[in-house]
Amino acid sequence: MYVDRGRELSIxxxxxxxxxxxxxxxxxxxxxxxxxxxxxxxxxITIAAIGMTAVIITAQIDISVGAILAACSTVAGLSAxxxxxxxxxxxxxxxxxxxxxLINGLLVAYARIPSIIVTLGTLTVIRGVIILxxxxxxxxxxxxxxxxxxxxxxxxxxxxxxxxxATLLAGAFxxxxxxxxxxxxxxxxxxxxxxxxxxxxxxxxxSVFVLVGALVGLATMAFATRFTTVQSNTGxxxxxxxxxAVVVGGTNIFGGSGxxxxxxxxxxxxxxxxxxxxxLHASAYxxxxxxxxxxxxxxxxxxxxxxxxxxxxxxxxxxRRAA
Amino acid sequence: MSAKPTKPGFNVPWSEVVLVxxxxxxxxxxxxxxxxxxxxxxxxxxxxxxxxxxLIALGMTLVIITGGIDLSVGSILGLxxxxxxxxxxxxxNIWLAxxxxxxxGALCGLINGQLITRAGxxxxxxxxxxxxxxxxxxxGISQARSFGNYxxxxxxxxxxxAGPIPTQLIVFVVxxxxxxxxxxxxxxxxxxxxxxNNATAARFSGVxxxxxxxxxxxxxxxLAGLAGVIFTARVSSARSDAGMGxxxxxxxxxxLGGASIAGGSGxxxxxxxxxxxxxxxxxxxxxxxxxxxxxxxxxxxxxxxAVLLNQVIRLRTGRG
Amino acid sequence: xxxxxxxLSVLALAVATVFAxxxxxxxxxxxxxxxxxxxxxxxxxxxxAEEAAKELGxxxxxxxxxxxxxxxxQIELIENAIQAKVDVISVAANDPKALxxxxxxxxxxxxxxxxxxxxxxxxxxxxxxxxFTGIGEALIDSMVDQIGKDGPAAIITSxxxxxxxxxxxxxxxxxxxxxxxxxxxxxxKAPGEDQQKAFQAAQDLMKAYPDLKGIFALSSVAFPGxxxxxxxxxxxxxxxxxxxxxxxxxxxxxxxxxVRDVVLWNPIDLGYLSIYAARAAVDGTLKEGAKIKAGRLxxxxxxxxxxxxxxxxxKPFIFNKSNIDNFNF
Numbered sequence: 001m002y003v004d005r006g007r008e009l010s011i012x013x014x015x016x017x018x019x020x021x022x023x024x025x026x027x028x029x030x031x032x033x034x035x036x037x038x039x040x041x042x043x044x045i046t047i048a049a050i051g052m053t054a055v056i057i058t059a060q061i062d063i064s065v066g067a068i069l070a071a072c073s074t075v076a077g078l079s080a081x082x083x084x085x086x087x088x089x090x091x092x093x094x095x096x097x098x099x100x101x102l103i104n105g106l107l108v109a110y111a112r113i114p115s116i117i118v119t120l121g122t123l124t125v126i127r128g129v130i131i132l133x134x135x136x137x138x139x140x141x142x143x144x145x146x147x148x149x150x151x152x153x154x155x156x157x158x159x160x161x162x163x164x165x166a167t168l169l170a171g172a173f174x175x176x177x178x179x180x181x182x183x184x185x186x187x188x189x190x191x192x193x194x195x196x197x198x199x200x201x202x203x204x205x206x207s208v209f210v211l212v213g214a215l216v217g218l219a220t221m222a223f224a225t226r227f228t229t230v231q232s233n234t235g236x237x238x239x240x241x242x243x244x245a246v247v248v249g250g251t252n253i254f255g256g257s258g259x260x261x262x263x264x265x266x267x268x269x270x271x272x273x274x275x276x277x278x279x280l281h282a283s284a285y286x287x288x289x290x291x292x293x294x295x296x297x298x299x300x301x302x303x304x305x306x307x308x309x310x311x312x313x314x315x316x317x318x319x320r321r322a323a
Numbered sequence: 324m325s326a327k328p329t330k331p332g333f334n335v336p337w338s339e340v341v342l343v344x345x346x347x348x349x350x351x352x353x354x355x356x357x358x359x360x361x362x363x364x365x366x367x368x369x370x371x372x373x374x375x376x377x378l379i380a381l382g383m384t385l386v387i388i389t390g391g392i393d394l395s396v397g398s399i400l401g402l403x404x405x406x407x408x409x410x411x412x413x414x415x416n417i418w419l420a421x422x423x424x425x426x427x428g429a430l431c432g433l434i435n436g437q438l439i440t441r442a443g444x445x446x447x448x449x450x451x452x453x454x455x456x457x458x459x460x461x462x463g464i465s466q467a468r469s470f471g472n473y474x475x476x477x478x479x480x481x482x483x484x485a486g487p488i489p490t491q492l493i494v495f496v497v498x499x500x501x502x503x504x505x506x507x508x509x510x511x512x513x514x515x516x517x518x519x520n521n522a523t524a525a526r527f528s529g530v531x532x533x534x535x536x537x538x539x540x541x542x543x544x545x546l547a548g549l550a551g552v553i554f555t556a557r558v559s560s561a562r563s564d565a566g567m568g569x570x571x572x573x574x575x576x577x578x579l580g581g582a583s584i585a586g587g588s589g590x591x592x593x594x595x596x597x598x599x600x601x602x603x604x605x606x607x608x609x610x611x612x613x614x615x616x617x618x619x620x621x622x623x624x625x626x627x628x629a630v631l632l633n634q635v636i637r638l639r640t641g642r643g
Numbered sequence: 644x645x646x647x648x649x650x651l652s653v654l655a656l657a658v659a660t661v662f663a664x665x666x667x668x669x670x671x672x673x674x675x676x677x678x679x680x681x682x683x684x685x686x687x688x689x690x691x692a693e694e695a696a697k698e699l700g701x702x703x704x705x706x707x708x709x710x711x712x713x714x715x716x717q718i719e720l721i722e723n724a725i726q727a728k729v730d731v732i733s734v735a736a737n738d739p740k741a742l743x744x745x746x747x748x749x750x751x752x753x754x755x756x757x758x759x760x761x762x763x764x765x766x767x768x769x770x771x772x773x774x775f776t777g778i779g780e781a782l783i784d785s786m787v788d789q790i791g792k793d794g795p796a797a798i799i800t801s802x803x804x805x806x807x808x809x810x811x812x813x814x815x816x817x818x819x820x821x822x823x824x825x826x827x828x829x830x831x832k833a834p835g836e837d838q839q840k841a842f843q844a845a846q847d848l849m850k851a852y853p854d855l856k857g858i859f860a861l862s863s864v865a866f867p868g869x870x871x872x873x874x875x876x877x878x879x880x881x882x883x884x885x886x887x888x889x890x891x892x893x894x895x896x897x898x899x900x901x902v903r904d905v906v907l908w909n910p911i912d913l914g915y916l917s918i919y920a921a922r923a924a925v926d927g928t929l930k931e932g933a934k935i936k937a938g939r940l941x942x943x944x945x946x947x948x949x950x951x952x953x954x955x956x957x958k959p960f961i962f963n964k965s966n967i968d969n970f971n972f
Contacts, residue, residue: 114584124623131616136681233681278847289459296452467803560740609723612705
């Protein structure tokens with residue numbers, strides 16, 4: 001297993017650069033409230049991104065996560081409104097995501113259809129089915145205990161941030177310290193060799209899709225609970241945010257490498273740019289172009305580092321010593 | 324070098340047999356749904372609406388055969404339209420403006436290609452980022468205004484007919500033949516398949532891999548740019564959000580056409596059949612007033628079933 | 644002689660009436676295309692349209708729309724509706740210019756075109772929910788009444804290209820220039836139709852502009868998102884939020900005092916009226932100055948505008964604490 005800490009350093013370097021610019025031009029950016037808001041806003045992205053990290057480590061991809069988010073939000077909203085106790089709402093939401101993930105996984109692993117095609121197909125089907133079943137109506141008057149999950153605090157930290165931290169720690173541990181976690185890297189770098197080493201490759205594929213589905217179900221509880229309404233068409237473009245967070249965070253799109261912490265940094269970058277641009281009073285008309293440029297710069301910076309144009313050797317050594 | 328899986332004795336790939344069968348079933352079924360379906364005017368209607376996605380799908384076919392992907396084409400379509408509209412509104416001759424619009428598309432593709440080959444960033448990531456950047460540029464340049472008031476002779480490009488045949492169909496057919504010939508007959512075509520099968524091996528056997536890749540992405544950008552110009556002529560105004568989501572429609576057509584997303588296989592005929600199948604199904608269901616969300620379900624299922632069938636056949640023939 | 648003339652005119656009138664009745668009795672198919680399906684506002688217009696079609700009895704309603712607010716997808720639906728030879732195409736346009744060629748083609752083929760909610764550059768009649776000026780002024784007046792003549796306020800719109808929102812913003816700026824020249828608009832954000840992004844935009848605005856006193860939220864999604872952000876930041880009563888949305892979504896915020904006024908029209912009535920307008924367009928009773936009957940809504944006068952004819956649903960409606968519970972959409 002090879003973990004590329006250099007990519008994480010590249011993003012940290014980039015975030016520090018952005019931080020300096022903000023400190024000079026918009027010192028108001030630095031206040032505890034803003035930090036907490038940003039963490040809450042990226043929590044649902046990070047939770048899903050950790051699942052996506054597992055998928056991409058095995059050299060697969062899932063572009064149906066936005067549709068899954070909509071499906072889980074609908075299930076969670078309807079069941080909470082029907083008076084289902086909150087722990088069960090968690091279970092229903094995660095179960096819905098896992099069930100859809102299972103379908104994706106089976107199609108990828110046993111029907112051998114490339115994952116981008118499978119999830120392109122299921123993405124359109126899921127969105128259609130949601131509108132068909134709900135008639136496109138939104139869910140209002142969500143019960144207070146449901147909303148408390150997303151808007152409440154525990155021990156001074158917002159609940160969505162707790163969910164994110166728990167997922168992040170669990171992900172970091174599972175990816176690097178369990179048999180299953182290590183098998184992901186093996187399958188991603190060379191499926192044939194992994195098979196020879198006794199890993200059930202098909203089952204590994206199924207498991208990562210179930211995982212990302214389940215984590216989108218969990219992300220739903222840090223997302224749908226924060227608003228007064230559940231929209232039937234929610235989560236448009238969520239897949240782009242999540243995949244961007246993961247690949248910016250250093251996970252190799254061709255499989256075999258990636259970390260949970262890197263994906264968190266990627267989500268942080270994705271989440272910070274929008275807020276930063278508001279503080280820098282950037283024109284709304286150019287905001288999208290600038291955001292795309294930020295992402296490209298972060299990735300290009302890392303590409304330059306890998307080619308030896310930038311040397312983070314000192315920082316890597318520092319990082320190793322600390323770790 | 325033939326990368327298409329073929330049945331011995333015939334030179335028709337299985338995936339295309341599956342598609343043609345599917346197409347015939349779809350036509351028969353749609354005809355029973357709506358009496359308006361089987362008419363020449365409706366057929367030309369389908370091709371008129373499919374032409375822009377078709378142009379994008381041509382470029383996407385080449386990109387996917389090399390083992391890459393281009394998610395930025397929908398944004399390039401929007402940006403090219405805006406560049407053209409902006410220049411025309413600023414007083415430039417309409418045809419010159421249109422030409423620069425297409426060139427802007429090619430430039431976008433060139434940037435994608437350079438980032439992929441020089442910086443060594445994977446195509447999915449490069450085009451994911453440029454998808455946002457190109458769309459953002461279109462929004463920024465236009466300041467969210469739309470550009471209209473084009474001369475009649477330009478609008479004919481998107482709304483005119485030669486007899487019963489829509490103008491853009493003629494443009495499309497010419498490009499289908501050109502790209503089809505390049506892919507099937509030229510050295511460049513063989514290089515494209517070779518890169519998709521094994522880029523490292525191709526490099527060692529003397530294929531100028533980087534130059535070919537840059538060319539393919541530039542071509543994909545130029546075709547998306549042309550689609551942007553035609554779209555603008557069809558709807559008579561250029562808007563920054565034109566072409567949103569078109570990349571997924573184009574990928575659907577290419578993959579339905581039997582191209583492997585892993586690279587190395589695919590054909591223009593297949594892509595055409597894929598386009599036609601989606602076009603026929605969408606048109607037929609709309610004529611029968613089936614709501615969009617149900618259409619989405621049906622098209623999603625068709626995609627999955629078609630790819631599944633191909634996969635089954637590929638495994639069977641592979642074993643036999 | 645006189646009697647013959649009277650007799651003849653009565654006869655002519657009777658023939659005309661029979662002819663008109665024959666026409667108006669004809670069963671027609673109306674294709675109604677919202678900006679997109681899957682959002683509550685357009686579910687409400689669908690409800691009204693279905694109610695009117697059922698009442699009339701001779702209208703077959705086909706309510707079909709794209710799953711995202713795309714002009715290209717609407718054009719495809721229009722072109723296909725022409726092929727299907729329907730009687731009326733009724734559309735809430737995602738782009739006034741882009742839809743015009745397709746709609747013109749429909750009219751050339753003898754199909755009547757009704758626009759509603761958002762107008763297009765080619766149509767037979769526009770069922771207008773409320774004038775842009777009316778909405779723009781109502782928004783500014785409510786805001787000034789709550790935070791004073793100087794602002795400062797920010798705008799959260801839908802997409803930057805959304806035509807209705809842009810016209811409202813233009814009307815708001817006109818009103819500011821005329822009546823409150825010192826009123827400052829500090830920023831405009833365009834989160835699209837996405838509640839998470841609208842919520843975050845409002846959060847960011849309040850932090851980046853600490854002296855911000857008001858937020859205009861111009862879409863049915865942006866308004867609850869912005870109100871929620873203000874409430875969660877503990878700034879209810881300190882930052883006023885004014886905008887357009889449906890009463891059911893806004894009721895909690897109106898009741899807890901975060902929002903005082905919600906500006907809108909009744910979307911059910913808008914869908915209802917546009918079906919009566921479609922019927923009248925086929926029956927040939929739409930003329931400048933004519934009065935058309937629209938079931939439970941009563942009579943409307945048809946007026947002439949720059950393009951063709953227009954029917955105005957009414958003045959924008961203001962929902963507040965006193966009445967918001969009476970509306971179920």
